[in-house]
Amino acid sequence: MNMCSSSRCYQDFLAPRREELSNFMWASRQINPQIAYKQPTRPSPQYHKDQVLKSPKIQELLSELSQRQNVSKDVLEAQIKNILDEIGYNKKLKVIRWIGLVLVKICNKVCSGIYINEDAIVQLKSRMGNCPVIFVPSHRSYADFILMSLMCFTEDLAIPAIAAGMDFHGMWGMGTMLRDTGAFFMRRSYNDDSLYWTTFKQYIYQIVTKGELPVEFFVEGTRSRSNKSLAPKYGLILMILKAFFLSQVPDILFVPINISYDRILEEKLFAFELLGIPKPKETTSGFFKSLSIVKEKYGAIYFDIAKPISAKEFFGPVLDRSVHNLRPLHQQEITEEEKKLVPKLAHEIVYRQQKHCVITTFNLLAIVLHNNLIKGKDLLNVEEIIEEIVWLKGIVEALGGFVCIDNVQKNVLDALEVHQNIVTLTSDGKVTLVSNEIVLDKANITKLKGHELSEKTITLSVPFMMLQIYINPVLHYFVDVAVLVLILKNHERAALDELFGHYRFLRALLSQEFITFNAREKMEFDAALDRGINLKLIATDEELYKLGENKKLEETVSNCIDCFIFTYSVVCSVLLQNASRVIAETTILARVQAEVETMISEEKGFIHPYSLSLDTISNCLSILASQKVLTRSRNKNSIFYEIDAAQVLSVRSRLEQYGGPRQVLEGRVDSIQLHLKNKL
Template sequence: MIPTAYKDKTLFVTGSTGFLGKVVLEKLLFVCRDVRKIYLLVRPKADKTASERVAELFSSQCFDRLREEYNPDRDEDLNDAFWNTKVFPIQGDITEDKLGLTQEHYSQLAYEVDVVINIAASSDFKMRLDLSMKSNVIGTMNVFDFAKQCSHLAAFCQVSTCYVSANLPEGNIVEEVQPPPKGVDLEMLVESIIKLDQHQIVKKEREIIGNHPNTYMFTKNIAEQLLQLKRGDIPLTIVRPSVLGVAYRDPNPGWVDSITAGTAVYLLVGLGIIKEFNFNSSLIGDNVPVDYCSDLIIASTAEIMHQDKLKVYHCSISSRNAISWGTARDISLSVLSRNPYQRRISEPKYDMIRSPALFKILFLKREIPTYFYYYLSKMIGNPKMNKNASKMMKLLKTIKERQVAFKDTINKEWIFESYNSFQLNATLSQEDQLCFQLDTIGIDWKLYIKLFWYGMSKYILHEESELPITGRRNFLRVSDTPKSLFPDLMYVFKHGQDQHTLSHKAITKEVLASDQVQRVVRQLVADELTTSALSEAKLLKVQHEKGVAIMDRMATQLSFNKMRMLGYVIHKAFKNMYENVVVDEKDMEQLKLLNERDDCNVVYCPTHRSYVDFIILSYVLYAHEIKVPHICAGEDFLNIAIVHTFLRNSGAFFMRRTFRGDPLYKAIFTEYVQNLMRSGHSLEFFLEGTRARGGKMISPKFGLLNVLSNSYFDGKVQDLYFVPITLNYSRVLEGETFPLELLGESKVKESLGRIINAARYIYMNFGSIYVEVAKPVSFKEYAQEMIVKEGLQPTVNKSDIKLITSSLGWHLIRTMSEKVVVMPTAICASILLMHRKGINSKELTRQVDFLIKLLRKRHILLTAHSNNAETCVKKGTDHLNETVSRKKDIFEPRVTPKVDYQNILLLAYYRNNLVHIFINEALISCSLFGFGQEIAWNEGVTREHLWEKVQFISNLLRNEFVLTNNFKTFEDYNKVLDFMIKEKTISKLENENLVICSTGENHINFLNSLIWPFIDTYWITFSFFYSLFPSKFISEGEMMPQIQAFASNLYEEGFISFYESLSQEVIKNAVGTFQADRVIVKQKLEMTIDGVKTESVFTMGDEFNEEERMQEMFKVIQHFRKRTLGETLDIQMVAKMSRKGLEQAKI
C-alpha cells in the first residue's frame, strides 16, 4: 500500500508552489493521511515571505476537496485547523549554499527528513544558459547534497523531463540516464559555464548545448548525469514527464492554474489568436495529464524506498496510448464549436502546416497587416489606435515565441518507453491502482481534450463552464452525418436499424391459432353452449372475431419508414426543447452487444416520469443504431387520433389496465408477448405502471412482469435480460399538471387537440435529459440464485414464481433508484422549500453549495450543472421560474393563498427526486429532534431509546420510499448513525448519549425538511380516522376528497406547515399502511340502491376502535412532527374539525 509507505515519514518538497508541485502536495495530503510532516522549501518574493506564499498556495482551488473533507462548513481558519499540523514552510532558495538556511536549521531538517522530492526548476526555454544552469543543475545538486546529509533518508525523487533526450535521433528512448560525452568532466563543465560573462554566454550557448533544442533541456540532462554520478547508495528515482496538461481526475477534472508550455497553445487557439501552426499533424502530440505525473512521483518514490538503486520513469503517452496532433486538433475544434470561449477574439480555427516555407508565407498575411497598422498608428494614430496597435504587436510576438519554443519538439517524434511505470502499476494492490493513475492506457482522449478546454475556460479565463462527465456525451448536439441542406433529415436516414417483422395478418393468425388461446376459446364456447341458441360453429366464429378485434386494437404494426418520419419530428423537437440528451457511450456499446445475442431477449425497464418516457429511449437507441423495442403502452393513447398510428408504427402495442373478467384478452396478450420474444424482439415497459407524480420512485406493478416470468418457466424463452434505466429530467414536460392531479382533480384525457396545443412547448427550454443505464439482470441467473438460496421449486409451486417475480421487481426498482442523477431543479427546490419565506441569492448559493457537498460525499450522480453552486442556482431557478418569484435579491416560492398553492407541490415534486438519498438520516434526525430542545440538544438519548423511535417511524413510512439499504436491523441503524456522528450532524456526550451537534444545525434542518411533510400526511390521515370512532363508516370514493379537505383546513388554520402534505399520492400510501396495520378495515356492504350496488366502506379496526388506543397512537405520531400550532391540538379537537367535513358525506 502506497499510503503505508509514507506513514510516519517526514517529507522535504521543493517546487510546491508550481503547477505540478501543488498537485503532488494535494495528493500526498489527501491520500497519505498518516504522513508525519511535509516541509516546503519556498523562496520568498519581494512582497511575500515563504509563510505568506504557502498561505496563498492553500487558497488555490487545487485544495478544494481537502477543504471539503476537513472543514466542510468553513467555520474556522483551515490553515490553523489542518495545514499547520502537517505542513511547514521553510524560507530558502535551492540555488544558495545550504539552501539559504542556517547551519542549525539545516542540520535539524537533515535529522528529521526521510524523503526528498525535488520539483523546483526553471522551465523557461529562453533562459540564458548560466541562469538555467544555476537553477536546474546547481539547485538540484544543492537539494541532493541536503538529502545525503539526512541521517535516515528513505528515497530521493528528482523531477526531470522526457526531453532531456531531445538531442538524440527520433525513435525509441529508453528509461536510462544518458552517459556524459567522453572525456567531459561534468563538474568542470558546470563551473566553467557559471564563470562565463554574459557576452561569452550568448556567444557560446549554441556550441555548448549542442543538439539540445534549448537551455532548459540541456541543463536538466546535465542534472540527471550528475545525480547518477554522485548517487552512491542513495535510493534515487527520476520521473520524466513529457508536456504537462490539465488534470484528468485529481484534484478536480480539468484543474489547471497557470499557462504552461502545454497549455499556452491551447489557450491561444481557443481565443482565436493562433490560426496556423508549423506542425506535422501525423506526429504524436505528447501531452500527459498533470495528475498522472503526480501519481507516478508519489508511487515511484514509495517503491524505491530503502533500495540501493536508481530508476528512471517516463510519464508519457507516446508508447502506450498515443494520439496525433491532427486527431487532437479535430476533437478540439469539435469541442470549441459547441463550447466556444466567451472572451475569444475570433472563431477558433487552426491549420497545421507541415512545410516551414509555406507556413512562413501564410503567416505573412497576419504579420504584414499588423506591422502596417502599428506603423500607421505611430504616424497618425490617436491614443486608442496606438493602444490597439500595441496589443496586436504583443499578440504577434506571443504567437512567434510559441512557434519558436515548440518547433524543435513538436516536429520530431520520440517514443518514450514507459515499461517501468507499466511494471510498477502491475505490482500495486487493487486499492492503490484505483487511487493512483500510472498507466496512460486509461486516458480517454475525447474526454481529456474536453477537460482540457473546460479547464482553460474555468480556471484560466474564469468563465462559467460545464464539466464534461466521464464516459458521457450529449449526443443531441453531435452530428456524424455529412454537411447538407437538410441535416436533420439526413440524420434520421443515416441512423436506426430496420427489423424484420411478420405482417399484422400473419401475427394475428399465429396468435389466435396458438394452443393457449384455443384452449380458452374452447372453454368459453363450452360455457356458452349451455345457455346460447347459437351453434358451436357460430360461437367459435364469434370468439374468433373478438380475438381479431383484440389484436387489431392491441398489436403493433412496425413500419421503418413511418418510424423515420416520427424520428425526424422528435429529433427536430428535442433539439429545440432540450440543451442535452446525455448518455454513456459505453452503456450503448453494451446494449448493442446484448441485442446481438441469440440466446436471450432484452427487456428495457425505464422509470416513468413523463409522457416523453415513451419516446426518449427509442430515440436514444435509434440514434445508436440499436433496434428499438416494442413498447407496452396504455390504451389511453388509442384516443389520440393520428398520433396513436405513428406510435403503433414505431413499435408500440397497447395494453388494458386490467385483464379481470376477460380470459380471452389475457390469453391473447400473453401469447402475443411470447410471440414477440420468439421473434427476437426487445420489449419496453414501465415497471412503476404509472407516472410518478410525486417525484419519487413508486412500488413496482407486476402485471407484465408476471407474464414474462411465467414465459421463462414455461420454456417459451431461454433467458430474459432486464435493463433498468433511469430517465432524469431537469424539467418535466407536463410537470405543471401534476399538482392538480395530486390535489384530486381528474386526469385530463389525452387528445389530438391537446397534442396540437402542446406544440408551443417546442420553443421552451426544458434543460437536460440524462439516460442512466444500469447493469442488465439475467432472469435465468437471478431466478437460479433465489432457487438455491431460498430452496424454491417454481416448476412445482406457482407461488414460488410469484416470490421470484416480486423479488426481481423490487430489485429493478431499487437499481433504478440508485441511478438517479440529481438535477439543479431538485437541489434548488430542496433549499427553497427550507426557506419558504424567502432567501437571498448569496445565501441560496451558499446553501446549494452545502447540499452539493452532501451529495458528493454520498457519491451521488450529478449533472454538469449540478457540480457548481453558482451554475446550479442559475439553471435551477431558470427552470423553476414559474414557481419561484424574485423580489430584488430574494427568492421565494410563488404562492398566492388559495390560488397557486400548487407551486409548492411542484417544488416538492422536484425536491422528492433526492429524498431517498437522505431518508435514513432523516428518520434518525426527526426522531432525535422530536424529543424537544432540552433533550435533543443538551441531555441526549441513548442509542437504544432513539432506535425505538426510529423503528416506529421507519415502519410507518415503509410504503413511501424505495430504499436499497433500509433499517432492517439494529446494525443497519448503527451504520447510518455512526456516519452522522462522523459527519458531525450528531455527537456523543461523555455518557454516550446522543445529541444534535452544535455545528450540524443546518444539516439537521435540511434532513427534517425532507421528511416532515410526509409525517404530517400520516398524522392528518390518522387524525381523520378518529372521526370514524366509534364504529362509523365512510365510503371508499368519498374518503380521499374528505381527507384532503380536512388537510386543507388544517393548513389554512396554521396547524400544519406543509401544503405538499395534501398530496393524494402520499395520502393513498398512508391509507394503505393504516389498512395493512388494521387501524381501519375495508368492508363490503351488500346493499343495492336504485339497482346499483354500493361501493366498499371503511371503518375502524377492532384494536383501534377504542379511544385510549387512538390517543396513544396520535401522541406517538405527534412526536415526529415539526413544532407548530398543531402541538396545541389533542385528538378530540382534531376529530371535531374532521367531523365537520363529514357532516355532508353519505355515511
C-alpha cells in the same frame, strides 16, 4: 458535449445533430440496430398475432368457451382477432424515421442536451442477442417512452415493443402512429374477461419467447405525479418471467433506466392532480396544443442506464424449474412459490432506478428555497443561493447521490431561466416563488377527486406543490438519515436496538412514500447511521446515540420529511373521527384535505401545502391497509375502508412521539404565513 465527474460520464446525443446542416440524412441513414434476441427467422408483428391465435393455450380456451357458452368457435376466434388487433404493435420504419426527425427538431429547440452514459450502452449491446431484453425506465412524464425510442434510434438499438395504456389507443391518429413505432396496448382492467386476459398474457409470452425486439414497460405502472419512485406493480413482470420460469428462454435481462428531467413537461398538471383537480382527457387536439412547449426551455434530460439484472443470476439456485416438467407446456402456470420471488426483483429494479437518478441544479435550488420559505427567513440572492447549493451538493454526494453540476454559477442562472414559471427574482435581486391567482372553471370543480379547496388555498398551494415535485427526487437519499434525526429530536438519547425499533416503525409506515423493501431494512439503517455520524448529524455518547452538532443539516433534512409525518398524523385523526363505520376512500381523501385546509386558514403557524397532496394521503391509507390497521374492500369502482379504531389510535400515538400536527404548529413562528403572503 460531455459531462463527466469522477463517478459518471455522460455524452449529449443531440450534439452531433446540432452540427449537421440537415438532420434528414441522419434520420434516413441505413440502420442495422442491435436486436435483443436472435431468432431463426425475423418475426413480423402479424406473425406474433397469428402464433397467439394458433397456440394450444388459445385453442383450448376457444373449445372450452364454445361449449360452455354455446357459441360458435369461429365467432370466438373473430373476437380474439379483434383483441389482437387492439393489442398488437406494428413496425413501420418510414414512420419511425419521420418521427425521429421531428423529435430531434423539437428537442434541439427546447432542450439544452439529452445526456446518456455511453459506456453503459456499449456494455449493454455486448450482452444482447442471446435472450430477451426488457427495458424498465422510470416513469415521470409522457415524454419517457417517446424519448426512449429516440434514444434507441440514435444509439442503433432495436426500438422496443412498448407497453402503452389504452388512453393513447383512443386518440385519433396518435394511437396508430404510436402502434407503428412499436407500442402495444393494454387495458387498465379486464373485468373478469377471460378471453381478453388469456389473449393478452399469451401475446406477452409470444413476443418474449419468439420476438427479436426488446420489450419496454414501466414497473411503476403509471407516471409518478410526485416525481418520487412508486411501489412496483407485479402483473406485467410476472407475465414476462413466465417464459423464464417455464424454461422457454435461457435467461431474461432486465435493464433499469432512470430518466431525469431538468424540467418536467407536466409539472403544473401534476401539481393540480396532487390537489385533486383531475387531468384532462388525452386527445389529439390536446396533443397539438401541447406542442406550444417549443416556445419554452426545458433544460437537460439524463438517461442513466443501470447494470442489467440477469433473471438467471438473480434467482439463482433458489428457483426450481423442474416442477414444470409434469404437464403439457400450455397448461403450465407460474407457481405460488415463483410468484413470491417476483417482488424482490421488482424492488431491485426500482432501487437501481433510484440509485441512477441524476440530481440537477434545480433540485438543490428547490431545497434551498423551500428551507428559507418555511423557516420564514429573509430571501436569498443568487450569490447566497450558489453558496447553499455548493454545500448541499457535498451533502447529497456524501449520502450516495450524483449531482450533475459542472459550473455552479452558470448552472444556477440557467436553472432560474428554465424554471422562471416557478421561481423569480424580486426587484432587489432575491429568489422567491412565483404566485399567480388561480381560478378554476366549473368543469374542473365537478370532477374534483378530493375536497373542494378554495381558490385562495389553491393559489397558495400550487407554487409549493410544483417546488416539492423537484425536491422529491432527492428525498430517497435524505429519508433514512432524516428518520434517525426525527427520532433523536424527540428521544434525546437512544440505544442501538431502541433506535432501530423506532426506525423500523417509521420506515415501514413511510414505505409507500419512500420505497423500501424489508430485505434491505437493516442494511439501510446501518448505512444511514454511519452517514449520519460522518456528517455530524448523529453523535455517540458511550453506547447511546444523540443528535450531533450539524444543526444546519439537521434542519434541512427535517424540513424535507416533516410534512409527510404531519399528513399521516392528520389522516389518523380523521380516521378516528369516523371510526364507527366503513368509509369510502374518496370521503377520507376529502375530509383530510378539508382538515388541512382549515389548519392553513387558521394561520396559527405554517402548514405545508404539500400536506394537501392526495398522493401522500393515499399512500398513508395504502400502508395502513397493508398493516391490517384498515381493512380494504372494493365495491364496483369504489374503494372502502373498515377502520380498526384501537390500531389507528396506536399508530397516531406513536406518531405523536415524533411531532404530530399540534407539535408542528407550535414549533413554527406565527410570522411565517405573513412572510409568505408578502413574498408570494
